Every structure is written in C-alpha cells, then in structure tokens.
Amino acid sequence: MLNELNTLESxxxxxxxxxxxxxxENDGLREQLAATEAENERLAERMAAARSRIEQLAELLPEFKA
Incomplete structure (x- = not known):
C-alpha cells in the first residue's frame, strides 16, 4: 500500500x-504570437502607405498612347 502511494505521489x-x-511554454507562445501580430499589423500599414504612394505616382505619369 505504501509503495502504491509513493508511486502515485511520484x-x-x-x-x-x-x-x-x-x-x-504557453505563456511564451502567447507573447510570440502577440509580437508577430503586431509586426504583421505594422507591415500591413507600411504596405498600404506604399500602395497609396505608388498610386499617387502613377497618376502623375503621362498616358501611353500606342
């Protein structure tokens, strides 16, 4: 009986x-996920700004006529 209790305790x-x-480990993964999501958001904002700037520059280009 004592041996079984010791095994159970172990x-x-x-x-x-x-x-x-x-x-x-879960806490660490949550922190990594939050950091990755923040980085993803930052990159999405940079892409939107770049897209907007490219669209503005494209409007300044003269039209090509064949």
Whole structure:
C-alpha cells in the first residue's frame, strides 16, 4: 500500500511539473504570437502607405498612347 502511494505521489509530481512546463511554454507562445501580430499589423500599414504612394505616382505619369 505504501509503495502504491509513493508511486502515485511520484506520478502526481510529474503531472504537476508537466503542467507547469506547459503553462510556461504557453505563456511564451502567447507573447510570440502577440509580437508577430503586431509586426504583421505594422507591415500591413507600411504596405498600404506604399500602395497609396505608388498610386499617387502613377497618376502623375503621362498616358501611353500606342
């Protein structure tokens, strides 16, 4: 009986350690995701600004007549 309780205690300790490890990893992944989403938003804004600037420049070009 004591041996079974010791085995159970060991398994519970392993599960607790695994949960802690997974929680830590999950927190890190959430931070990475937030940083990636922020970078994605910044790049999307830069692309929109570049697109707008290209459209403005295209309007200044004379029309090509064949």
């Amino acid at each position: 398994k519970i300790s392993q599960v607790v350690a695994l949960c802690h490890s997974l929680r830590t």
